[in-house]
Amino acid sequence: MIRNYILIAFRQLVRQKVYSVINIAGLAVGIAGCILILLFVVDELSFDRYHEKEARIYRLSAAVTSNGRTDRLAQTPGMWGPELQETFPEVEKSVRIYRYRSDIIVANPASDDRFYESNFFWADPAVLEIFTFPLIAGNPAQALAQPNSLVISRAMAAKYFGEHNPVGQTLTYTNQGTVFNLQV
Structure with a gap:
């Protein structure tokens, strides 16, 4: 039975080639559009779910x-x-987050290494109370309690301090001639 339906459909496709191409192209564009919309919606709904x-x-x-x-x-x-x-x-x-838009120089005074960073954010201490960022080391309640304190990612900790524990270490931040000592 199904074989018969497939045979009839194939004969119609061969007999009316122009209409078949138009129908198949329209179906392909419609399916591709639906897939693109689905991918966009899934991507938009996936942010900050953690x-x-x-x-x-x-x-x-x-x-x-x-x-x-x-x-x-x-x-x-x-x-x-x-x-x-x-x-x-x-x-x-409430928390205020400000992305610093120009490159800065971050130095490790212990090793005299200098790094140029472009993704640098200022935030209120409440950022760790509102958002759930898993800390590798340190206490989230105390992480940004003091002025000039700093939270860094695992990749940044490895970059600045290697295998050493970064908690309690100092980084020097220089921008436009102004120097700040930041406590990790």
């Missing part, structure tokens, strides 16, 4: 209108976080 409180984390954005055109920005003034926390009791905690 955070324990991900259902309670929100990001503020701003809509700026200029010359009749509205742009949505994924950044807001730094004062909004603390102000919203004071004004609205629903806001339990």
Whole structure:
């Protein structure tokens, strides 16, 4: 029975070649479009799912209108976080994260090694209370409690300190002639 259906379909494809090509091309484009949309949606929904409180984390954005055109920005003034926390009791905690946009020099004073870094972020101490980042060493409650304290990734720890324990070590951060000593 199925063999008969396949044979009839094949004969129709051969007999009406132009319509068959149009139908198959349309079907292929439709399936490819659905797959692309599915991949996009899966990718968008996969971000930050590892955070324990991900259902309670929100990001503020701003809509700026200029010359009749509205742009949505994924950044807001730094004062909004603390102000919203004071004004609205629903806001339990806020954190400000700022990506430093120019290259900086990070040095290990113990070894005189210098590294140029482009991915450098400033954050409030609450960043480790709101977001779930697994720490290899150290206490999350104390990691950013002091000014000029620093949290680094496993790759950065290996890069700066090799096999040595980075907790309690000092890195020197230099930018535009200003030098800061940062405690890991």
